[in-house]
Amino acid sequence: MIVKGLTVGLLQENCYIFGCSRTRKAVIIDPGDNARAILRLIEQQALRVEKIINTHAHFDHVLAVPAVRAATGAPFLLHRAELPILHDLPNRVRLWLDMDVDPVDDPDDFLEHGQIIQVGDEELEVRFTPGHSPGHVVFVHHAGRQVFAGDTLFQGSIGRFDLPGADGPTLLHSIREQLLTLPDDYAVYPGHGPATTIGQERVYNPYVGEQASLP
Secondary structure (H helix, E strand, O other), X not given: OEEEEEEEOOXXXXXXXXXXXXXXXXXXXXXXXXXXXXXXXXXXXXXXXXXXXXXXXXXXXXXXXXXXXXXXXXXXXEEHHHHHHHHOHHHHHHHHHOOOOOOOOOOOEEEOOOOEEEEOOEEEEEEEOOXXXXXXXXXXXXXXXXXXXXXXXXXXXXXXXXXXXXXXXXXXXXXXXXXXXXXXXXXXXXXXXXXXXHHHHHHHOOOOOOOOOOO
């Protein structure tokens, strides 16, 4: 198993490269910006990218998708419910960053809850976790006891739910049903900030932990 992370873009988004050490096959999770750095890391690790898989389509998670897709030939996968978010990307970037960017083309295929993504000898389970965005998913690697959580669960926090297509109660339900049902020792690799564990957040997270005040 190979897990490499790099923080990219103005919003300091965490992009992850997940690969199989025997076959050197890999997927890129959430290439949010700085395609050159992502591709350099792929080359350094001598990996062959088979898929680009995204937890969701907010611009800080997808801006490097076109360049990475062009360079690797790898298909881009996203949940179908994220298409409105993806299509609104140029407008969101204009509002947030006062920049003009080209649209990102539609995915080559769609992710589904319960789907297993094969990466060489390794497997990632797709879990549907809407709330931060309507089609958000997370990727669970049971063999390595880790979850790539996107913008659902952070160290001491949760994803924003004041954005278009977001919903707070739905996000809380997703975290409790799809993440906190995992064992305590599972590492959580979030879309922003440092890694944490399910056990840490189950106890101390102020939104979904044991002492949380939210219903």
